[in-house]
Amino acid sequence: MCSLPGSRKPLLRVAVTGGTHGNEMCGVYLARYWLQNPGELQRPSFSAMPVLANPAATAACRRYIDRDLNRTFTLTFLGSTATPDDPYEVKRAQELNQLLGPKGTCQAFDFILDLHNTTANTGACLISEVSQNPFNLHLCHYLQLQNPGLPCRLFQFEPPGTESYSMDSVSKNGISLELGPQPQGVLRAELFSQMRAMVASILDFIELFNQGMEFPAFEMEVYKNLGSVDFPRTTDGHLTGTVHSRLQDHDFEPLRPGEPIFKLFSGEDVLYEGDSVVYPLFVNEAAYYEKRVAFLKSEKIRISVPALPGLTPSSTQTP
């Protein structure tokens, strides 16, 4: 019998992946550092494995070489017969699937923590693909308690298709951590330290869970994806304006109907025409221009999270 998300077994096989996008420098340099200094990822019950996910894109300091690796972990790509003409990231996804998966099987890692940066002013943001996954909710709450000065929000993003495709979908459970703002190709000391501290807290949480700690119930706010808004564009795809300065850097703050979202080069404002308050995020993220996304909209909902019961002694044994 296989340990699936929400299962009641300790998480012993844990990976921390950086450089899934090769120009997001906190994860790139943390992964490189841990590959030389693995002790920082060790806890009594497990040792997390550092992985530099996209070495070729990292060497080129680009998001990807041929296609976005973090959209490539579908069963179709992972199960396709390898050919020499495959895009680099398809080959690399298959390698990572061998290392950390295979996705959807009992052999897969228990948990992948995938590290990202954004040019948007998101602060710290955890992205969970599985709606209201109790383990991830408790993990986020633990981070919030450990780092009261750093807003750490949980964004629930269920992929638009029927199938997950992200790096952290390869393991039985996983989460990705976004930290911003940081330009592509730049390593800012404060963000590097913040991400390093957050990874340490996440490993501490997993250790407490593995030791059988029970985590009490609580209430929290989560941000749920409502879809994206594209830039104003010409018919050939070039921008005719950009994010309005009233929205720029205001990730996770309420956007009300009638408020400006874009400033056209002609000088006019474009107003938000929705009929309810939304919470934008990934506002003016560099990598999303090509995805036709100026920002994502979310709704803020308050949820009650039940207690996460402690593992029983039998379940804490290594299987």
Place this chain on the structure above:
Amino acid sequence: MCSLPGSRKPLLRVAVTGGTHGNEMCGVYLARYWLQNPGELQRPSFSAMPVLANPAATAACRRYIDRDLNRTFTLTFLGSTATPDDPYEVKRAQELNQLLGPKGTCQAFDFILDLHNTTANTGACLISEVSQNPFNLHLCHYLQLQNPGLPCRLFQFEPPGTESYSMDSVSKNGISLELGPQPQGVLRAELFSQMRAMVASILDFIELFNQGMEFPAFEMEVYKNLGSVDFPRTTDGHLTGTVHSRLQDHDFEPLRPGEPIFKLFSGEDVLYEGDSVVYPLFVNEAAYYEKRVAFLKSEKIRISVPALPGLTPSSTQTP
């Protein structure tokens, strides 16, 4: 007889180039906008020509395709016999040299204004390659007077070799305008507006000069290049630390001996070991990692700039 830098003739052939680096979005989008709306670049005595300098890199949203275009305008590259295997930017530099040069000849444009962004917190910064070029000093002073809220500094950067290589070295006189901070691949509305307003002011200044206005003498501060400082690195070139948060975003502020410049991943600080105060700039610029530059050092000097006499009626006639 040919009109050379500092000459006493009106500047009638003026170009404004954007996208010399394809991921510096203010210049990219201003050039595109002006190609559709050229009226904004017209003045009574001249019409500046907008040029998208590196279309292939712009389409790929990368700094360059094969090599840095803004280091390719040497007489060696410009004079080499074209072959199909030439790097893209060598071909493009030769095309631009046909359009706006040839460099060093009487046929060259009178003035090129080359637009750039940086991830560093430079604010507005003009870069002049010719030491104490009177026209450029008056131009910078005019911008300072027109935009009192926006610090507009003049950086004198004489290329380390014997030969100029930048886009604006193709014309008889020229200057480049840097505006930061802006991530690569991101267009921020406020910086777009600022750059647009500064270009308008520069064209206004050229128009006043062409009309025969005399500009009085003044004193100003200029920043003179003292060389670069690299990141701390391993023997294989990877960083072992990054810019210290005490230096990050402090472009053009004094850096004193003994103050921290880098934070190593091991936690230690690296201190500035020079023996005098310097003024750093381009602090943690994304594009300079590969050039092994964490920041440039400059000295701040105060100079007296003599009056720029008005053109005499004969010299204001079109040649």
